[in-house]
Amino acid sequence: MSDHDPTIVKEPVIDLRSVSLSQNVKLALTDLFQGLIQWRLGWKLALLDIKLRYRGSILGPFWITIIMGAKISTIGILYAYLLHLDLQHYFTYVAISVVLWTYVNGMVNDSCLIFTSSSQLILSQRLPYSIYVWRNVFCNILILLHNLLVIIVVFTIFRIVPYTLYFLLPAAILWLVNSLALGIIFGILGTRFKDIPPIVAGVMQSLFFITPIIWKVSSLHFNSNYVLLNPLYPLFEIVRSPILGENVSASIWIAAIGYSLFLWIAALFIFSKTRFRIPYWM
């Protein structure tokens, strides 16, 4: 439908051949770059996913908020009472932790199905694979935004003002970047190995109890530095502490950045090696 002179318009070219690993890394980076340029498409697909899931329901996506509110109230009140903790302090801690956890859990579990659930589109059109990863990230961010309402309500009830928000920006960027890496890794593993989704669900179940989410590190009887071995702990801490006004030691930021770097190296390696294989596994 373009009325331009075809000699002026640069024609799109697809040039594909078997290439070495270093060139594959370049192709993987190109894919990520193109996905970034076309982020609007990922956003649109994610919006439709959420819209579709709640179409016809009266409260729509606000069911997400209500369920989260019920969950946090139950955990917050029950454990504050059982463990003789200060209700206000524990409740706010749990509210933030559980909302963050729900994001991580949804992100990782949904990641396993990123490519499989879009197989029809993948097999009918050449698109950057990172678009499907963005779609999943945006979808989970939309859910996170609904859950943030609960935190706002909790803070209003207890009349708490977030201590500082400056550190939240770098933390949010780190979380976003890691979400993409997780999506790539689990997306590919979940497509290639059909056993990955249930294994991941099981591991995430255990991680919920191992990670300081409904309990605090200060309640440990042993050297709390061991907790740093859990990659989720520093990443939770860099978001939680600034809001609650607790000090974040440099080691926590170093661990958070270190784990993120490691995650990205793994993601890039897997993506470079297997990106072109994704449609073959459908």
Add this chain to the structure above:
Amino acid sequence: MPSITVKNLSISFPLYHENTRSLRKMTHLFISGRLRQDQHKKILVQSLRDINFTLRQGDKVGLIGQNGAGKTTLLRTMTGIYEPVVGHIRVEGSISTLLDPNAGMNFGLTGRENIYLKCSINGYSKKQTQEIAESVADFSELGAYLDLPVRTYSSGMQLRLGFGLATAIAPQILMMDEWFLTGDAGFIQKATKRIENMVQNSQILVISTHSAETIAKWCNRVLWLDQGFLKMDGTPEEVLPIYLNKPYEEIVKKD
């Protein structure tokens, strides 16, 4: 100028879940020589084997061969979906594929939403999207149904929507599967008219089909795939008589 160059192309699919496949199928593949093991002892099914050809402007190609000969795989490879592990493929020009009328169609969304979705997947501008929406509404004759979810459509209505959407824009290179020849007589007539328009405007056409009539009408070149090999490459007059094992006059006359 649009062109497609395929050199030493081989496509093989690794079989990871082979124990779930039926023994009969495995035996059949083994006997036909399409199963082999690579250096990692993985079992591979060879879909395309050492294919070479070049398509230039004006080539209207009919892709023939039995079911499972590798026609769809070749179409998908030329679209850039399967990236070759062995060989080289270069495609110049804008491509449109009509492989599956429901491709990218979301059944929970309304017809109109699906049109907009498809347009944003293809990266069309607002103005183009508007034009496409009108053209599809016009072709599909869905009327008020366009604002109902696609899952409420009859299969004929789904086909009209999918077909109208896929054929709204004429690309330089058009690749299609023969699914469009399904439907009632009225639809086929309407669809053929729309396709003919597209075929004339496209500079390269690749169509996978079983129908000699379609080839005789639209194609000036035929690629015959057999068990993943390119068995023959020539004009319809050369290839069809050997493929169908009867004189060309009889093939054209009968249809």
